Amino acid sequence: MNVRIGILSFAHMHATSYASCLKQMDDVEIVGIYNEDEGQGKTLSQRYGGNFYSNYNKLLDQKLDGVIVCSTNADHKKYVVAAADAGCKHILCEKPIATTVEDAQTMIDRCKANGAELGIAFPCRYIPAVINAKLALDDNSIGKVLAAKTTNHGRMPGGWFIQKEKSGGGAVMDHTPHVVDLLRWFMKSDPVEVYAEIDNKFYNMDIDDTGILTMQFDNGVFATLDTSWSRTKSYPTWGDVTMELVGTDGVISVDSFAQDIDLYSDASGAHWIYWGDNMDFGLVNDFVASVRREKPFQIKGEDGLKALEVAIAAYESAKTKSPVKI
Amino acid sequence: MLKVGIIGAGTMGSMHADCYSEIPSAKVIAIADTRIEAAKRAAEKHSAQALDDIDKLISMKDVDIIDVCLPTPMHKENVLKAASAKKHVFCEKPIARELVDGKEMIEACKKAGVKLMVGHVLRFFQEYVIAKSIIESGAIGKPVMIRSTRAAGHPQGWSNWYSNVQMAGGVPLDLIIHDFDFLRWCFGEVDHLYAKGLTYANVPDVDYSLVTIRFKNGVIAHVEGSWAHISGFFVKLEVAGDGGLFEFDSRTSSPLRVASKTAKGSGGGVEVPQNPVIESPYTTELRHFIKAVEKDEEPPVTGEDALRAIEIAIGALKSMETGKPIVFPLI
Numbered sequence: 334m335n336v337r338i339g340i341l342s343f344a345h346m347h348a349t350s351y352a353s354c355l356k357q358m359d360d361v362e363i364v365g366i367y368n369e370d371e372g373q374g375k376t377l378s379q380r381y382g383g384n385f386y387s388n389y390n391k392l393l394d395q396k397l398d399g400v401i402v403c404s405t406n407a408d409h410k411k412y413v414v415a416a417a418d419a420g421c422k423h424i425l426c427e428k429p430i431a432t433t434v435e436d437a438q439t440m441i442d443r444c445k446a447n448g449a450e451l452g453i454a455f456p457c458r459y460i461p462a463v464i465n466a467k468l469a470l471d472d473n474s475i476g477k478v479l480a481a482k483t484t485n486h487g488r489m490p491g492g493w494f495i496q497k498e499k500s501g502g503g504a505v506m507d508h509t510p511h512v513v514d515l516l517r518w519f520m521k522s523d524p525v526e527v528y529a530e531i532d533n534k535f536y537n538m539d540i541d542d543t544g545i546l547t548m549q550f551d552n553g554v555f556a557t558l559d560t561s562w563s564r565t566k567s568y569p570t571w572g573d574v575t576m577e578l579v580g581t582d583g584v585i586s587v588d589s590f591a592q593d594i595d596l597y598s599d600a601s602g603a604h605w606i607y608w609g610d611n612m613d614f615g616l617v618n619d620f621v622a623s624v625r626r627e628k629p630f631q632i633k634g635e636d637g638l639k640a641l642e643v644a645i646a647a648y649e650s651a652k653t654k655s656p657v658k659i
Numbered sequence: 660m661l662k663v664g665i666i667g668a669g670t671m672g673s674m675h676a677d678c679y680s681e682i683p684s685a686k687v688i689a690i691a692d693t694r695i696e697a698a699k700r701a702a703e704k705h706s707a708q709a710l711d712d713i714d715k716l717i718s719m720k721d722v723d724i725i726d727v728c729l730p731t732p733m734h735k736e737n738v739l740k741a742a743s744a745k746k747h748v749f750c751e752k753p754i755a756r757e758l759v760d761g762k763e764m765i766e767a768c769k770k771a772g773v774k775l776m777v778g779h780v781l782r783f784f785q786e787y788v789i790a791k792s793i794i795e796s797g798a799i800g801k802p803v804m805i806r807s808t809r810a811a812g813h814p815q816g817w818s819n820w821y822s823n824v825q826m827a828g829g830v831p832l833d834l835i836i837h838d839f840d841f842l843r844w845c846f847g848e849v850d851h852l853y854a855k856g857l858t859y860a861n862v863p864d865v866d867y868s869l870v871t872i873r874f875k876n877g878v879i880a881h882v883e884g885s886w887a888h889i890s891g892f893f894v895k896l897e898v899a900g901d902g903g904l905f906e907f908d909s910r911t912s913s914p915l916r917v918a919s920k921t922a923k924g925s926g927g928g929v930e931v932p933q934n935p936v937i938e939s940p941y942t943t944e945l946r947h948f949i950k951a952v953e954k955d956e957e958p959p960v961t962g963e964d965a966l967r968a969i970e971i972a973i974g975a976l977k978s979m980e981t982g983k984p985i986v987f988p989l990i
Contacts, residue, residue, distance in 0.1 A: 479887075532879060535899070581865060656983070
């Protein structure tokens, strides 16, 4: 029997990637698509299958096995709560879980109350190099972890990402969650304190485009994370996810998207073309598997909340110019 | 012809002796080290005199310049002696372990009317010189975010002094002092910084620092320093501006690799990357110093520069110790 999936909102560009992953799976049916922009929604439903719904409650009435929410960050709560209330048992929500801790907690509580599993889309957990790095760490190959240096650089995404009421924040909100989740997953430890330098000098907009976070974890490890939208238009790739883990007996270095071909085109300039595995497929495939087996998804709402807490503490730290406890 | 006496015949001392041999207007006439064998090894090559008595070298009449290549805690005493003997001084970095000591050294040289230059050699590395000129050209617009890395395995030195934070000041004062000076050269004075590190963690043969600096002009710099990278020495620099970005990594910009089954020190078949340039940056650095002495000009790296560089390192150490951001200036 096919797994019946509905997608609520394509406001976040990752939705198109998730939808095309779903389309590649034989036993998955995209039942319907809801999107705020009706014209775009209809085009998407033609491309990926399923009906277009201009009312998301109607889509949620279609006996869905799973729902994927890819709205603006601020709308995550609205759609996740609606899906849980409608009796949907498996919900995958784009990161960051929400724009406030209160919203995130409401989402987690409401899903729990309705017996729904809330999962968060952290696709970086499905990058083969990241998985192998975790195996190397678990295998004790660098001894005890002491420190980590990480980056999640990107280009300035524009659109609603730079409207604070929809995104909850700029580069720090956008790029803190992925790597914080990876560090928590790797070390089974939570961040307890954050210091951050945050600024907006790349684009001089009313939203941050630059962030360096320094985190202290409860296992004694310290880590920095560069969340900046520092990849200029002329840079050959969109950004990166890198981690350098320093241990008592060695170092693990991860450059997640280093599997690339260097292209120099007179027509379009320099590009690093990624040829590695598609992490989004790993994520969506795992979500579908958990729906099919009626099992909880590995990345939970609480993981999303923990990552969000760090971003919010980082903003607080930049404001107060001092480390902030979580 | 300027006559140079080198004190300290370790890695830096013997390398400096080689560098002077490339500079026509300078000659090393004596090298002193309490380990006379080391002094002899370095001196022999340059037909210089080897001494086991540093004070004796400093008081040698025909020596014009004292080049101090001793461990950091011995800098002050010997620079002060050299100044009072009216010798010009080249001192390896960092100038001193403590700010007050650095200040005293600068004042002593000023009072004695002798030149003082400190070995912030990054200013003579071609890639860093070009990096600065790219920034100044405006090719990347206004610089916003800098990331630098200086990584190596743990150094071995006399009496294992590098491991002693009271003596060497760990990675911040001995290793990324280079990057601190370079960044200050490019972006001016520091407003505040925040640092985490292992300098006080007492992990055997591992030290590591991550320092975030906010300069007064608004630039943010993330500086990584490592004595944990057993894979070998490398540096990285990335400068992102509002109109572009540039980056380099010494591991990928190496024009020559030699993989040999027989080469000495390669550990048997290990490929050793090389980065040859016609003139070593250390020679360029000393050539500039010799020229400043000859022409009675201010050396390109002043004592004040060196003091401000250790100020950043000491600020980083203080931030690690207190867990708080440190606001500048400290002196």
